[in-house]
Amino acid sequence: MPSAKRAQSRRRTARHKHLLGRKKISRAALAVAARLREEGCDGLLVGGCVRDLLLGRAPKDFDVVTNATPEEAVRMFRRAPKFHARKIGRRFRLVMVRAKGGTVEVSTYRKGGAERRLAADGSGRILEDNVYGSREQDALRRDFTVNALYFDPAAGEVIDDVNGVEDVERRVLRCIGEPAVRYREDPVRMLRAIRFAALLDLKMEAETARPIHALGGLLDSIPPPRRFDEMVKMMHSGGAARIMARLREYPLFDSLLPLTSRCMRNRPGGFAARVVPAAMQNTDLRIRQGKPVIAAFLFVVLLWEPLQLALGKSRGRGGDSRFEHAADRVLAEQAGFTALSRHVCRRVKDIWALQKTLEHPPAAAAAATVIAQPYFRAAYDFLLLRAEAERELRAAASFWTEAQEAAPPAVVASPERKFRGRRRRRRG
Ligand code: ATP
Ligand code: MG
Numbered sequence: 001m002p003s004a005k006r007a008q009s010r011r012r013t014a015r016h017k018h019l020l021g022r023k024k025i026s027r028a029a030l031a032v033a034a035r036l037r038e039e040g041c042d043g044l045l046v047g048g049c050v051r052d053l054l055l056g057r058a059p060k061d062f063d064v065v066t067n068a069t070p071e072e073a074v075r076m077f078r079r080a081p082k083f084h085a086r087k088i089g090r091r092f093r094l095v096m097v098r099a100k101g102g103t104v105e106v107s108t109y110r111k112g113g114a115e116r117r118l119a120a121d122g123s124g125r126i127l128e129d130n131v132y133g134s135r136e137q138d139a140l141r142r143d144f145t146v147n148a149l150y151f152d153p154a155a156g157e158v159i160d161d162v163n164g165v166e167d168v169e170r171r172v173l174r175c176i177g178e179p180a181v182r183y184r185e186d187p188v189r190m191l192r193a194i195r196f197a198a199l200l201d202l203k204m205e206a207e208t209a210r211p212i213h214a215l216g217g218l219l220d221s222i223p224p225p226r227r228f229d230e231m232v233k234m235m236h237s238g239g240a241a242r243i244m245a246r247l248r249e250y251p252l253f254d255s256l257l258p259l260t261s262r263c264m265r266n267r268p269g270g271f272a273a274r275v276v277p278a279a280m281q282n283t284d285l286r287i288r289q290g291k292p293v294i295a296a297f298l299f300v301v302l303l304w305e306p307l308q309l310a311l312g313k314s315r316g317r318g319g320d321s322r323f324e325h326a327a328d329r330v331l332a333e334q335a336g337f338t339a340l341s342r343h344v345c346r347r348v349k350d351i352w353a354l355q356k357t358l359e360h361p362p363a364a365a366a367a368a369t370v371i372a373q374p375y376f377r378a379a380y381d382f383l384l385l386r387a388e389a390e391r392e393l394r395a396a397a398s399f400w401t402e403a404q405e406a407a408p409p410a411v412v413a414s415p416e417r418k419f420r421g422r423r424r425r426r427r428g
Contacts, residue, residue, distance in 0.1 A: 009159050009160055009161045016054060016158065016165075017156070019053050019054055019056060020050075020053050020054070020151060020156070020158070022153065024053055024058075025045065025049075025053075025062060025153065026061075026062045026101055026102050026104070027099075027100060027101035027102070028062070028097075028098075028099040028100060028101040028102035028103065028104050029045060029049070029062035029063075029064055029102075029104050030153055031082075031083075031099045031100065031101070032064050032077075032083070032097050032099055032104045032106060033045065033064050033153055033154075034153075034154070035076065035077065035080055035083065036064070036066045036068060036073070036076065036106070037154060039068070039076045041066050041067055041068045041072075041073075041076070042065070042066050042067045042068075042109075042135065043064060043066055043153075043154075044064065044065050044066070044135075044150040044151060044152050044153075044159070045062055045063065045064060045065075045150065045151040045153065046063055046064070046065040046138075046149070046150050046151075047063050047065075047142070047147050047148075047149075048060065048061075048063070048147065049061065049062040049063060049151075050149040050150065050151045050158065051146045051147055051149060051164075051168065051200075052200075053151075054149070054158075054165065054168045055168060055200060057200070061104075061105075062102075062104060063104070063105050063106075063107065064097075064104055064105070064106045064107075065106070065107050065108070065109060065135075065138065065150065066106055066107075066108060066109070067108070067109055067134075067135065068108065069108055069132060070087050070093050070094060070095050070106075070108060071087070073085065073095045073097075073106050073108070074086065074087055074095055077095070077097050082099065082100060083097055083098065083099050084097070084098040084099075085097045085098070085106075091129060091130075092107075092129050092130065093108075093130050094106060094107040094108070095107075108132050109132060109133050109134055109135050109137065109138035110129060110130070110131060110132055110133055110137070110138055110141055111131045111132070111133030111137045111138075111141060112133075112137065112140055112141020112142075112185075113140075113141065113177070113181075113185070135150070135159070136161055139159075139161045139162055139176075140161070140162070140176060140177070142176060143175065143176065143182065143186075143189045143192055143193075144164075144173055144174060144175060144176065144192075144193070144196065144208075145162040145163055145164040145167045145174045145175075145176055146164050146167050146168050146172075146173065146174075146196070146200075146202070147164075147196075148160075148161070148162045148164050148176060149164045149165065149168075162176055171200075171201065171202050171203060172202060172203055172204075172205050173193060173196055173197045173200075173202040173203065173204045173205060173208060174205040174207075174208050175189075175193075175205075175207070175208045179207055179208050179210075179211050180211040180215060183211055183212070183215045183218065184215065184218065187215065187218040187219045187221060187222055188219070188222055188226065188230055190212045190215065190216060190218075190219065190250070190252060191219070191230050191234065191247075191252060192230075193208060193209075193212065194212075194234075194243055194246045194247055194250070194252065195233070195234050195237060195239075195243055197246065198239050198242040198243045198245075198246050199237050199238070199239040199242070199243065212250045212252070213250060213251070216250045216251030216252045216254075216255060217251050217255060219252060219255040219256065220255055223339075224335065224336065224337060224338055224339035225339040227255075227256060227337060227338045227339070228295075228338040228339045228340065231256055231257075231298075231338050232295045232298070234247075235280070235283060235298050236283070236287065236293055236295075237287075238284055238287040238288060239284065240280040240281075240283045240284050241277060241280040241281045241283075241284055244276070244277065244280050245277070248261075248264075255337070256337060256338060257302055257334070257337065257338075258337060259302075259303060259306040259330065259333060259334060260272055260276065260302045260303065260305070260306065262306075263305040263306060263309070264276065267305075270305060271304060271305040271308070271386075271389060272302070272304070272305040274389045275301065275304075275385055275386065275388065275389050276301060276302060278385065278388060279298075279301040279385055282381075282385065283297075283298070294347070294378065295344055296344045296347035296348045296351065296378070297351070297378055297381070297382070299331075299334065299340065299344065299348045300348050300351045300352060300378070300382055301382065301385065303330050303331070303334060303348070304352070304382075304386075306330045306333075306334075307326055307327060307330050307352065310326035310327075310329050310330050311323070311326045313326075314326050323352075323353065324349075327348075327349050327352060331345045331348060331349070347375065347378075350374075350375045350379075351375050351378050351379045351382060354370075354373065354375060354376065354379035355379060355382065355383065355386075357370055358370075358379055358380065358383045358396060358400060359383075359393065359396050360396070361396055361399040361400065361403070364403065364406070367399075367400075367403040367407070368403075368407050371400075371403060371404060371407050380400050380404070383396065383397050383400065384397050
């Protein structure tokens with residue numbers, strides 16, 4: 001690339017100095033980038049971390065990018081003490097480096113668009129993303145301008161080929177390239193657009209937003225496990241309520257949660273319409289308070305009304321078998337849209353099954369046994385949510401609140417472990 005152009009895309013960030021100070025960046029990421037430079041390669045911070053720093057937010061994690069291939073990078077880190085490196089991923093190969101102060105993902109510059117292998121069915125969907133390229137090509141293959149910024153910690157400069165800094169300052173979310181083409185290449189970008197706009201309080205530029213109305217249905221072509229990952233990422237981001245409201249403006253909500261969507265649409269005064277938004281606000285609050293959240297709980301809430309409809313249809317069966325049958329049917333149907341692991345299904349069913357017990361409080365002595373059950377806490381939280389919509393449950397809710405206060409601490413089930421979804425990264 002001609003040096004004049006390079007000079008243009010590099011910016012000394014006097015204005016941003018306070019935002020990009022070394023103290024704000026993880027030690028591990030700085031060490032990893034420095035190690036790559038020692039070997040004569042590029043070592044830059046990229047993506048969400050640069051965006052978040054420029055927005056004055058604390059990044060979730062720090063990603064490093066380089067011109068070394070994953071194989072070369074692994075060798076470089078193995079030659080140095082104090083680093084531990086291994087390759088991960090198939091669809092998107094990258095290197096996980098453990099260094100003092102944390103773990104850092106190192107990816108190699110990649111090309112995008114036509115230079116990559118496209119789906120055999122000609123839909124334009126990209127199936128594999130391992131064609132390496134230059135840094136400039138790497139910037140253009142990224143999804144949004146605010147996500148295509150690089151920070152060179154050695155020079156203290158931001159590298160910006162796509163006017164991302166200006167978009168950060170104006171708080172605009174803008175696709176790189178032709179939005180419809182980019183959404184066809186990878187329909188998950190539509191969900192990412194909603195997530196970033198809602199969470200980071202960015203305004204979706206009109207051309208970035210418009211095609212989502214027509215193309216939202218393309219999400220159906222994404223494998224259900226990836227849809228599950230994206231959905232949990234959205235709902236556990238701390239902005240679930242806002243994200244869900246935005247998803248519902250497009251055909252995206254229908255593609256992810258058709259059962260819930262149908263209930264919310266058909267019965268505006270029903271359980272889902274009233275309780276789902278409140279539950280999302282509750283999840284957001286828990287995240288702000290640092291309390292644990294689990295994926296199963298989302299589905300407990302989202303699929304409760306579909307479960308009631310299914311129970312209504314399977315009258316005639318005996319109690320337990322009727323519940324099992326209806327619950328399995330609803331979960332299997334949802335799993336076709338967002339894969340649900342056996343573990344998640346088990347938990348959802350346990351929490352649902354406990355509702356009956358909680359609705360009809362036993363004698364005080366027996367309450368302690370119920371409270372000691374592993375999913376009691378989640379089931380109780382769900383009962384509280386239900387009680388907000390159904391007055392007749394309030395007495396039961398108060399009973400369990402008091403019963404827990406009365407129970408010796410050892411009896412109260414330990415809090416649910418924080419959900420830690422396997423981090424699937426495809427396009428660092
Ligand atoms: P978060 O704060 O959620 O981690 P992020 O921007 O870091 O946000 P990641 O999913 O961690 O998001 O991805 C890292 C970077 O990889 C993004 O900033 C973006 O540049 C690029 N990227 C990720 N997914 C895609 C995609 N589907 N299409 C194009 N680029 C992508
Ligand atoms: Mg990230």
